[in-house]
Amino acid sequence: MTAVLAAQGLIKSFGDLIAVNGVSFEIAEGETFGLLGPNGAGKTTSISMVAGLLEPDNGTVHVAGTQIRTNSTNGRSDIGLVPQEIAIYPDLTATENLRFFGRLYDMPGETLDKRVEEVLEVIGLSERQDDLVSEFSGGMQRRLNIGIGLLHRPRLLILDEPTVGVDPQSRNAILESVEDLSGEGIAVLYTTHYMEEAERLCDRVAIIDEGVIKAEGTRRELVSLVGEKDRIRVTVTGDLVEVARVASELPAVHEASPADSGVDVLANDASSVLPELLSRVAATGANVTGVAVSEPNLEAVFLHLTGKALRD
Numbered sequence: 001m002t003a004v005l006a007a008q009g010l011i012k013s014f015g016d017l018i019a020v021n022g023v024s025f026e027i028a029e030g031e032t033f034g035l036l037g038p039n040g041a042g043k044t045t046s047i048s049m050v051a052g053l054l055e056p057d058n059g060t061v062h063v064a065g066t067q068i069r070t071n072s073t074n075g076r077s078d079i080g081l082v083p084q085e086i087a088i089y090p091d092l093t094a095t096e097n098l099r100f101f102g103r104l105y106d107m108p109g110e111t112l113d114k115r116v117e118e119v120l121e122v123i124g125l126s127e128r129q130d131d132l133v134s135e136f137s138g139g140m141q142r143r144l145n146i147g148i149g150l151l152h153r154p155r156l157l158i159l160d161e162p163t164v165g166v167d168p169q170s171r172n173a174i175l176e177s178v179e180d181l182s183g184e185g186i187a188v189l190y191t192t193h194y195m196e197e198a199e200r201l202c203d204r205v206a207i208i209d210e211g212v213i214k215a216e217g218t219r220r221e222l223v224s225l226v227g228e229k230d231r232i233r234v235t236v237t238g239d240l241v242e243v244a245r246v247a248s249e250l251p252a253v254h255e256a257s258p259a260d261s262g263v264d265v266l267a268n269d270a271s272s273v274l275p276e277l278l279s280r281v282a283a284t285g286a287n288v289t290g291v292a293v294s295e296p297n298l299e300a301v302f303l304h305l306t307g308k309a310l311r312d
Helices: 043-050 094-104 109-122 138-150 168-184 195-201 219-226 240-248 270-283 298-306
Strands: 003-014 017-028 032-036 058-063 079-082 156-160 187-192 204-209 212-217 230-237 253-259 262-267 287-294
Touching: 003 043, 003 187, 017 043, 017 058, 017 187, 017 212, 032 043, 032 168, 032 195, 043 058, 043 156, 043 187, 079 138, 094 109, 094 138, 109 138, 138 156, 138 168, 168 187, 168 195, 187 195, 195 298, 204 219, 204 298, 212 219, 212 298, 219 298, 230 240, 230 270, 240 253, 240 262, 240 270, 262 270, 270 287
Parallel strands: 032 187, 032 204, 079 156, 156 187
Antiparallel strands: 003 017, 003 058, 204 212, 230 262, 230 287, 253 262
């Protein structure tokens, strides 16, 4: 797939501090790419260079084939940026905010009117469109911020820690909105220090720490770096020893052992193993009453690569 965003060898220093050191990654159309790392890892500096707000000391950024520079507006219309800090006008309504930013993008009247309605629906604010933003909760303001970034139909949407400081309900609404974007063909660059957000939303993740990308890939590819396996607990009534024996015969199963009212199975990929595993268990005459899968997560990968916890 052709890359919507191609960032190559980005370096940025502030005095003696090297904030970003050789960062490279690409994002394809319809792909959500996560930059996962703690505060101060270099995420915001990286996306500031991608968005053309900060000139790299070295390296290049291309969006939809156009090089992005701070001294040029070329390619900017292909980018939608949703910054950490909420950038909306509290003394305007939701609709007025969207219309204002739409005019900055030189969107014509009827096109803008239609797009405002569509965006309000996407971010779940249609019923509050005529209310002043000052009356909105923090989560609603962040959703409006995302709507502004989407308004002009960008090829690339950049979301910088969009759920920081919002309540759980608003956070889930924001995540659901982001999940829908890939279906619209938008390339999404998502920065976060929340491991569970990266696992839920991102097709690929780059783990960044101290300005350096330590590893990049799908969740499964990253987890393979630490050699951890999926753990499957099969709760059964029947001969646990026999169930463990037939489970251990599967090629992808590394270990199977009887446990309290069930069998614990260690396997490469639980989703591919389960159908055959359950079939073999049933063939022993055992009755399966429950299945629980525990997969290794990105927290373990981050600890393995950096020697510290994600939130340190």
